[in-house]
Amino acid sequence: MYITNRTVFIAGATSGIGLELARRFAAAGSAVIIGGRRTDLLDKLAAEGFATVPIDVTDAGSIDRARDTILRSHPSLDTIVTMSGVMIPEDLRDPAHFSSARETIDINLLGTIRVIDAFTPHLIGGGAGTIITVSSGIGFLPFPVMPTYAASKAGVHAYSEALRAQLDGTGVEVAELIPPAVATTPEHARRNPRALDLAEFATEVMDLLQTNPTPHEILVKGVLMHRRAERDGTYDELVAQRSQALAMLPSRQQPQ
């Protein structure tokens, strides 16, 4: 896809990967609208010159209001990024985990579907555009500390595949961004020293996005291990390795 002269709405760009990609699209000469719930961050980003819109992807009314606002100010909108997501550890031996499971599915999977539903008619009407969904390496190689997160991202993958098939012939393409661990804060980098540097990750993503034709899956080198684990026969061993992190769940820790 071209990354210049686009009009891009990123739902979930008040921080992290979404914000970094917003900056990259803007630097490449595209108009960017940033969405999210945290109005203090939206105000800060508006002061920087971004167009911003409040949106809660769990609330269809909020999404429709955001869509109407965006289409009034940016009728040339041609790119949607469904970035909103939460990553919540869950202990499945504790029934209280269910509220986290519900929240995760509501934001990561149903939120993605709601945003796509709201904007697809506009893109199809224009006969062109790109929807970038966001799954995760964890959708292909589970991290047992976050069971519903893995399920939600496997769901986003399957949904993206079906969406692409259903939109075939409309001019609207679907690309799935599949990040590995990316350090979005110093704290994140400290907790996971193997997480990719955010700026390096974003550079690789923007390069891949510009490949023609747009790849169905945006796979930086650091995520190939996850994406190809089943094919490479490393899946069981890697899941066992990643299961060691279950010791970090508070309920699994021995009293001192």
Ligand SMILES: NC(=O)c1ccc[n+]([C@@H]2O[C@H](COP(=O)([O-])OP(=O)(O)OC[C@H]3O[C@@H](n4cnc5c(N)ncnc54)[C@H](OP(=O)(O)O)[C@@H]3O)[C@@H](O)[C@H]2O)c1
């Ligand atoms: N960082 C990683 O290691 C990694 C790896 C694989 C995949 N991912 C995926 O990449 C995406 C971005 O993650 P990140 O690491 O950059 O995390 P982040 O900094 O926490 O960003 C998450 C974004 O989602 C927004 N969001 C959350 N709930 C929302 C809701 N109900 N409505 C609207 N927006 C909502 C947040 O904005 P508000 O709080 O302002 O609403 C924020 O802008 C997520 O989908 C995540 O699963 C991340």
